[in-house]
Amino acid sequence: MIRAFNLTKRYASLTAVDKISFDIPKGQVVGFLGPNGAGKTTTMRLLTAYLPASSGRCEVMGHDVSKEPLAVRRSIGYLPENNPLYEDFEVTDTLHYVGKLRGMTDPARRMERVKTVLKACGLRSAVGKKVSELSKGYRQRLGLAGAIIHDPDVLILDEPTSGLDPNQVLEVRELIKDLKKEKTLLLSTHILSEVTATCDRIIIISAGKIAADGTAVEISGSLQNKNRLYLEMKGPDSAVSEALSALPGAARVYPDQQDGGRSGFIVESEAKTDLREAAFNLAAEKRWPILAMSQKTLSLEEVFRKLTQEQPQP
Amino acid sequence: MNEKAPILQFHAIRALAARGFKTYVESPSAYVVLFVFYLLTGYLFTLPLFLTGQASIAGMKDFVPLLLTFLVPALAMGLLAEEMRSGTFETLATLPLEDWDITLGKYLGFAAFYLLAVAGLLFYPIVLSFMVQPPSHLDWGQTIGILCSFSCLGLMYGAIGLYASSLHKNQIVALVTAFLIAFVLFLFGKLDNFFSGPMATIVEFVGSDSHMMAMSKGVFDSRDIIYFASVIFGFLYLTAQRLSNRRF
Numbered sequence: 301m302i303r304a305f306n307l308t309k310r311y312a313s314l315t316a317v318d319k320i321s322f323d324i325p326k327g328q329v330v331g332f333l334g335p336n337g338a339g340k341t342t343t344m345r346l347l348t349a350y351l352p353a354s355s356g357r358c359e360v361m362g363h364d365v366s367k368e369p370l371a372v373r374r375s376i377g378y379l380p381e382n383n384p385l386y387e388d389f390e391v392t393d394t395l396h397y398v399g400k401l402r403g404m405t406d407p408a409r410r411m412e413r414v415k416t417v418l419k420a421c422g423l424r425s426a427v428g429k430k431v432s433e434l435s436k437g438y439r440q441r442l443g444l445a446g447a448i449i450h451d452p453d454v455l456i457l458d459e460p461t462s463g464l465d466p467n468q469v470l471e472v473r474e475l476i477k478d479l480k481k482e483k484t485l486l487l488s489t490h491i492l493s494e495v496t497a498t499c500d501r502i503i504i505i506s507a508g509k510i511a512a513d514g515t516a517v518e519i520s521g522s523l524q525n526k527n528r529l530y531l532e533m534k535g536p537d538s539a540v541s542e543a544l545s546a547l548p549g550a551a552r553v554y555p556d557q558q559d560g561g562r563s564g565f566i567v568e569s570e571a572k573t574d575l576r577e578a579a580f581n582l583a584a585e586k587r588w589p590i591l592a593m594s595q596k597t598l599s600l601e602e603v604f605r606k607l608t609q610e611q612p613q614p
Numbered sequence: 615m616n617e618k619a620p621i622l623q624f625h626a627i628r629a630l631a632a633r634g635f636k637t638y639v640e641s642p643s644a645y646v647v648l649f650v651f652y653l654l655t656g657y658l659f660t661l662p663l664f665l666t667g668q669a670s671i672a673g674m675k676d677f678v679p680l681l682l683t684f685l686v687p688a689l690a691m692g693l694l695a696e697e698m699r700s701g702t703f704e705t706l707a708t709l710p711l712e713d714w715d716i717t718l719g720k721y722l723g724f725a726a727f728y729l730l731a732v733a734g735l736l737f738y739p740i741v742l743s744f745m746v747q748p749p750s751h752l753d754w755g756q757t758i759g760i761l762c763s764f765s766c767l768g769l770m771y772g773a774i775g776l777y778a779s780s781l782h783k784n785q786i787v788a789l790v791t792a793f794l795i796a797f798v799l800f801l802f803g804k805l806d807n808f809f810s811g812p813m814a815t816i817v818e819f820v821g822s823d824s825h826m827m828a829m830s831k832g833v834f835d836s837r838d839i840i841y842f843a844s845v846i847f848g849f850l851y852l853t854a855q856r857l858s859n860r861r862f
């Protein structure tokens with residue numbers, strides 16, 4: 301349904317999306333997860349034919365986005381980031397307007413459709429209000445209603461629950477759950493619980509690259525096959541980090557924060573390698589007392605942090 | 615974008631135009647523009663009426679073109695810039711519409727409102743003709759001719775304004791850009807005396823002034839119509855190009 305091959309978008313000097321490839325089959329709900337500036341919005345803009353790709357290609361429902369942008373736009377319902385709406389419109393005007401622009405010329409049929417989405421999005425109590433008078437939750441519902449007015453097969457939602465209070469987050473999530481029964485859905489967020497609550501599959505994107513792709517269980521599992529040792533030594537940070545990296549078997553060393561603000565290093569190695577003894581010897585040799593040492597396993601939260609924080613952010 | 619010739623989606627163009635027109639009708643800034651327009655034209659109409667007892671809108675002929683170089687860009691500046699500023703442009707641009715659909719929809723919304731505003735100038739001569747003792751005979755042919763020339767000129771400035779509005783999300787940028795282009799065209803019309811030979815002909819042709827002259831006497835010359843039509847088309851074309859560069 302949605303395919304990307306080496307999709308790349310460069311702004312003047314910055315590569316916002318860097319050779320991304322994925323294939324989303326029909327009916328799947330995919331959560332696009334990444335920190336601010338990771339390239340989620342940019343990817344979605346490439347998929348919706350809003351921005352041209354710098355290289356690579358993508359297709360939606362078999363239509364190449366750069367060759368048949370109109371066919372792509374027809375089959376997609378898109379909720380842009382920040383959900384832009386015409387403030388002076390009334391709720392139903394907004395939906396009729398989008399409907400008209402989408403070629404729903406028959407007023408009776410359009411009316412029918414508007415009623416359907418108003419009901420589906422729980423907007424009936426807001427009928428008659430101006431967009432500028434709506435609460436943020438209702439704005440978001442209206443944005444969603446506009447995106448599904450033409451009953452698209454593919455829905456692309458950019459941060460559909462951002463800025464909502466917890467109750468409204470739940471309500472919008474319910475709405476998305478209802479929608480996902482029949483549609484292919486790609487939604488972006490930087491909230492982890494969001495994807496675990498609604499998505500079949502998670503694509504974690506960081507600094508324009510795909511850092512992980514799979515179900516929540518697969519992703520955290522793939523990272524558990526490494527041994528992670530948390531170490532706090534009393535010594536100059538840079539020297540400690542360097543010495544730890546030099547340990548035989550140490551694959552990666554990176555700083556880590558413990559609860560309570562203490563900071564140390566994580567030493568990553570193959571699952572079968574145990575570095576504890578080597579670390580102890582190192583500490584003794586260098587006279588850096590060990591303040592803490594523990595074996596670590598990762599929650600999905602940490603997986604996300606790990607995958608997205610190590611690369612330097614632009 | 616695609617090789618295939620664009621097929622206009624008239625239903626969408628109509629929806630866009632209707633929306634644009636409605637925005638004007640409901641927007642305070644459009645009324646400020648209209649207020650300035652009618653205030654100054656009203657003054658230009660009544661002044662000769664009181665001074666010489668002449669009923670004619672010919673007094674507007676010299677000043678209104680200059681006034682329009684500013685007022686029309688002020689009307690048009692928001693057409694696309696406002697959508698870009700508020701972010702609704704992203705929704706609009708991801709709808710299944712061609713660049714020309716958006717361009718024409720936006721332009722026609724402006725054109726409808728502008729033509730209505732010019733038609734409003736008929737108010738002065740009509741009121742006059744209802745007066746008990748009409749001060750003097752009004753030349754309706756000339757009146758209609760002048761209004762037509764204002765219409766053509768404003769529609770041309772409007773196309774320029776629409777293009778300027780597509781350049782940046784800041785409306786002031788659009789206003790100034792459109793004003794400068796319109797003003798240069800206006801100036802060229804006044805400058806032809808300073809040139810001679812073929813240069814003068816070119817300057818005269820490029821300038822808007824000469825093309826209004828015959829029309830305001832009620833004479834419709836095909837060259838004048840072609841001038842306005844091609845400038846309008848040119849800037850609409852640039853707008854569509856600009857839209858296609860902004861997205862696909």
Ligand SMILES: Nc1ncnc2c1ncn2[C@@H]1O[C@H](COP(=O)(O)OP(=O)(O)OP(=O)(O)O)[C@@H](O)[C@H]1O
Binds near residue numbers: 614
């Ligand atoms: N029009 C633009 N011109 C230049 N750089 C841009 C432009 N739009 C985005 N960027 C840059 O591209 C990178 C990716 O941005 P993008 O908006 O796709 O991130 P995001 O994942 O959606 O982040 P967020 O969670 O904050 O919405 C960022 O570094 C951003 O600064």
Ligand SMILES: [Mg+2]
Binds near residue numbers: 340341342381458
């Ligand atoms: Mg974003």
